[in-house]
Amino acid sequence: MTTRTRTTTVTWSQANARRLDRQSLGGSGSPALGVTEAVAAMLGAHAQVLSAAELAVGVRAPGVTRAEVRSALWTDRSLVKTFGPRGTVHLLPAAELPMWTGALSAVPGEAARLPGDARMTPEQVEAVVTAVAEALTGAELTVDELSDEVIARTGPWAGDPVMPAFQGMWPRWRQALHLAGHRGVLRYAPNRGRKATYTNPGTVPLPGPQATHALVRRYLHAYGPATPAHFARWLGAPRGWAGQLFEGLAAAGAIEEVTFEGVGAAWVAAGDTAFPRSGPRGVRLLPYFDAFAIASMPRDRLFPGAAGDRALAGGQAGNFPVLLVDGTVAGVWHQRRSGKRIAVTVEPLAALGGGRVRELERRVARLGEVLEGTAELTVGAVTVGGHA
Template sequence: MTTRARTTTVTWSQANARRLDRQFLSEAASSAGHAARDAAGAAGAMLGAHAQVLSAAELSVGLRAPGTTRTDVRTALWTDRTLVKTFGPRGTVHLLPAAELAMWTGALSALPRGGSPFPKHARMTPDQVEAVVAAVADALTGAELTIDELSSEVISRTGPWAGDLVMPGFQEMWPRWRQVLHLAGHRGALCYAANRGRKATYTNPGTVPMPAGEATAELVRRYLRAYGPATPGHFAQWLAAPRGWAGQLFEDLAGAGAIEEVAFEDCGGAWVAAGDTRFPSAPPRGVRLLPYFDAFTIASRPRERLFPGAAYERALAGGQAGNFPVLLVDGTVAGVWHQRRSGRRIAVTVEPLSPLDARRTRALEEQVAGLGEVMEGTPELTVGKVAVGAHA
């Protein structure tokens, strides 16, 4: 990427403080009364709540929008439809604002597709991929189907080849067509509907994706607003996109004046949205509990600055963020925690990596009380060793 004059210098502390502010996670934002308006606003601010574990997504959302409970998040999903559960960044399940789904599907469907990870006999041709996506969209229009029901519909619309059991699943083999399930979500042909008993169901959200160029430009701007300064490499890692593609995208946006380069501590050159160069002068303060796969811990880079020292070993799984719920103290990871629910009782164990003083202990107790409000239970705090390992 072409080097340009950098007129702004940003320290890690400044970048971290702004990210926390914009995630509604900072003490300064809380004291100023700044919080997400509702569940959709919280999900939009973090660029999607990771929802492989739905209870973790509910907590990520609720902690950013005070007064929001897990019931409110479910109402936003299944009744008000202001949230959508679908395949988001990295092909993983996220909660996204319904009002932003056209942007998301436009951007995600524009990502270059890499080589197939499946053996040659299991792969699908480009024509087969298109046939399956079209069949999924058709089958789910005006319907809510379980995966088995959807499989029958896809096979009947495409051919028996789609049903060949060639894709490794959980202790079984899945039909060939399922390897493009997440792609159907990225194309806007599929999203989750409410469970039918214990079974997940899917539907067609009826979204028309935004044009690719417009959508990717908007996603970069929103990403940089939430997590900038950032490099094209950071963006590529967050999105699971090719680095070369991300580099060219940033180059094009820089040439159009949509983003600008700053000098960022430990990274050299990094990027922010054009004109978005104001940063807090005060360092981050406060205590926060963040759940599994919280967007802030996954997207914030450089990772070794967010997980300093012992935190890098204790709170990451082989360098991967999100597999442990984390304790933030003054904006950096300073411990791990775990919750275990039994009825309304929620046993919360927090393991700080260094002792907390009286002020921070009180702040931790307030965080645990807030967790109970979101999860609609009665929390009980224990400060001690967390024996549970990383989430798979």
């Protein structure tokens, strides 16, 4: 007689509540997080726009302001600004950089999107990464200064203007810029005036298997239950590679299967099968590219019905700051700053009751505290488009 293993069943509401709680976005029972703890809990704060990262931290860390986030980044150096998941700019805890660089550098490269005559050979990629590491050791260089160094150390081919950019063309070597960050030889340094600078943090990445296994477990702790496809989408990795990674972890007993409502088979870290009994409650405001909005899957449950039409851009999360009501997206919002005054417009998809409006006012006031200004709420239509 065959013995059938009993599988935990997890509802969407339970999963959503646990994810929110673990990022201090839930109710009063959520843990109080500091700056680096908040960044660690969300698995990196998207920082292409630094003010969005500051808000992402501030809504999770009571009492924290943007000044404290910047101090952690540039003074205490407990945070690092570098290229993270999907090759995008993130704030990451400095103590976790060996794991991140080990895992990110182990992700197989996707098929080149550039035309054949614009691509670099594997040998050229390695030459560029080596040149970047050498040029940035003990130095803080702007991208133009780094470009001159890379071309001088590799050859004129690295400077060929073949990469489409915002205004014009970038040199060929720039396609390996984020890879240098993933290898641990490049991070952002403080701006020089308006120009970003880079330096070499000298990070020694963890071995690939050790790092990727650790990252999967961290991801499942924050956003589980999840499938390999969910993980691949969040990380910007090939699905087949993610599937093999999960298979190996399952065989080793490091992760275990559960039944996830609306998904079927999904995974959590081994032994991590406790979920809240009640669903999330309350009102929250999340900024552009917030990690919770991007990483929580399945996306159509977080952005149900009209929320998907209003707050997603072609299925892509993050282009609009979002209003969460009871854990799901229920509107969008926008801020406009003038001196210390911050005008916040919130567009709910359905009318909010008086209690919800009062809670929203408190959330808006908190945004003002984080940004070191005075925020004022208007409930109405958001007329600006999504972030480019």
